[in-house]
Amino acid sequence: MADFDFADIAPPLTPDYALLEANKCLFCHDAPCTLACPTHIDVPAFIKKIATGNLRGSARVILEPNPFGHSCARACPVEVLCEGACVLNDRDEQPIKIALLQRHATDYVLERKLKLFQAGKPTGKKVAIVGAGPAGLSCARDLRRAGHAVTVFEAKPLPGGLSTYGIAEYKLKADVALAEVQDILDLGVELKLGVMIESLGPLLEEYDAVFVGVGLGRTKSLGIPGEELEGVVDALTFIEHLKTHPYHETRVGKRVLVIGAGNTAIDAVTQAKRLGAEESTIVYRRGEDDMPCYDYEYELAKRDGCAFRFHALPKRIVGNGRVEGLEVETSDKKCETIPCDMIIVAIGQGPRGEFVVPQGNPRVFVGGDCANGGAEIVNAAAEGVAVARRIHELLGRSHG
Ligand SMILES: Cc1cc2nc3c(=O)[nH]c(=O)nc-3n(C[C@H](O)[C@H](O)[C@H](O)COP(=O)(O)OP(=O)(O)OC[C@H]3O[C@@H](n4cnc5c(N)ncnc54)[C@H](O)[C@@H]3O)c2cc1C
Numbered sequence: 001m002a003d004f005d006f007a008d009i010a011p012p013l014t015p016d017y018a019l020l021e022a023n024k025c026l027f028c029h030d031a032p033c034t035l036a037c038p039t040h041i042d043v044p045a046f047i048k049k050i051a052t053g054n055l056r057g058s059a060r061v062i063l064e065p066n067p068f069g070h071s072c073a074r075a076c077p078v079e080v081l082c083e084g085a086c087v088l089n090d091r092d093e094q095p096i097k098i099a100l101l102q103r104h105a106t107d108y109v110l111e112r113k114l115k116l117f118q119a120g121k122p123t124g125k126k127v128a129i130v131g132a133g134p135a136g137l138s139c140a141r142d143l144r145r146a147g148h149a150v151t152v153f154e155a156k157p158l159p160g161g162l163s164t165y166g167i168a169e170y171k172l173k174a175d176v177a178l179a180e181v182q183d184i185l186d187l188g189v190e191l192k193l194g195v196m197i198e199s200l201g202p203l204l205e206e207y208d209a210v211f212v213g214v215g216l217g218r219t220k221s222l223g224i225p226g227e228e229l230e231g232v233v234d235a236l237t238f239i240e241h242l243k244t245h246p247y248h249e250t251r252v253g254k255r256v257l258v259i260g261a262g263n264t265a266i267d268a269v270t271q272a273k274r275l276g277a278e279e280s281t282i283v284y285r286r287g288e289d290d291m292p293c294y295d296y297e298y299e300l301a302k303r304d305g306c307a308f309r310f311h312a313l314p315k316r317i318v319g320n321g322r323v324e325g326l327e328v329e330t331s332d333k334k335c336e337t338i339p340c341d342m343i344i345v346a347i348g349q350g351p352r353g354e355f356v357v358p359q360g361n362p363r364v365f366v367g368g369d370c371a372n373g374g375a376e377i378v379n380a381a382a383e384g385v386a387v388a389r390r391i392h393e394l395l396g397r398s399h400g
């Protein structure tokens with residue numbers, strides 16, 4: 001709909017622009033961009049292939065170490081990763097647009113459904129993966145390439161984890177995330193959707209190894225009175241609804257307060273604004289310099305016209321059945337009620353508590369957000385790939 005601006009904030013490069021940009025790369029020998037990328041994509045190599053018109057080869061260089069290279073091209077915080085490390089920054093020039101070049105090459109293969117990887121010769125070994133997020137599916141892809149049978153158990157109705165359900169709509173849309181997932185599933189991964197695993201015991205009886213990539217749990221609650229009022233939602237529920245429904249079906253208030261100042265809070269405040277909130281405001285108990293979000297995310301929220309209330313500690317949500325305001329304590333210890341008709345809670349996710357991962361069992365592996373405490377898609381992909389290698393070593397076969 002014309003009223004909702006969820007167009008890509010970083011639109012794709014035209015073929016001519018991509019060539020021009022690729023030819024600006026200095027192809028550094030000890031490429032700092034490659035070192036800064038958690039999956040260590042050989043950035044100069046894939047850019048060189050773009051410069052010579054070999055987009056398929058370029059995509060292979062990207063996707064070999066990073067099965068989520070399509071999502072990462074749209075969602076990676078490149079300012080603090082590859083592009084932040086580009087040597088051109090030291091010359092006060094713009095860094096090479098690595099993510100957009102990565103998108104140029106990976107879109108080429110995704111849109112044409114080109115198959116770059118094959119399943120390996122069957123080894124007769126079976127691996128169970130709990131969670132179809134970037135960690136679990138990255139692990140699944142490389143296990144299939146090595147010839148192991150893989151079954152992925154996923155609690156949600158769709159695969160992809162937060163790459164499908166969580167990334168801001170103006171960065172990555174669910175259908176693109178799902179196309180990338182399908183590419184991995186096409187290697188012969190068995191996917192069981194809508195299955196919540198509650199214990200690893202039965203899986204350990206049936207499978208040779210188990211990978212746990214369950215991500216983080218629900219958004220933490222504030223623990224203040226009034227959280228049960230209508231109009232108070234948690235950030236993940238709000239974003240998930242937006243990403244899986246036509247835009248007009250996601251309810252948004254006129255005056256929205258988002259509690260928290262991390263990247264998820266920024267995603268919530270900007271998306272509330274883009275859904276039509278007249279005022280969309282971050283409420284944060286500390287100061288501007290303490291905000292945990294990336295600087296460029298903060299800049300984006302300011303550009304979107306979002307407002308910020310610093311040094312405001314939430315004490316109570318007020319309302320009569322429905323939320324009407326948020327009582328906060330200001331830095332001079334005064335109480336003030338900020339009027340609103342919607343509150344989005346974005347103070348971080350808690351750990352998953354569905355089951356206990358047995359410690360010290362050599363057939364159980366863990367990776368992604370549930371192991372690293374919450375990072376980015378690229379970290380989950382890197383860990384999934386690394387664990388696939390370890391499982392393959394355990395199962396004792398050479399790579400197919
Ligand atoms: C709002 C938000 C915005 C983000 N934005 C970005 C961004 O812009 N760029 C970026 O790179 N990263 C971003 N991230 C982080 C990124 O999405 C995660 O780091 C990444 O998805 C982690 O992958 P994962 O596979 O470890 O976990 P997840 O993606 O969480 O996947 C775990 C999967 O396991 C399933 N599961 C859980 N328990 C069970 C069970 N018991 N049985 C079966 N299935 C189960 C879940 O349903 C889920 O599908 C964002 C995160 C959030 C919350």
Ligand code: SF4
Binds near residue numbers: 038041083098
């Ligand atoms: S995966 Fe992310 S960090 Fe790595 S090179 Fe690509 S855009 Fe940069």
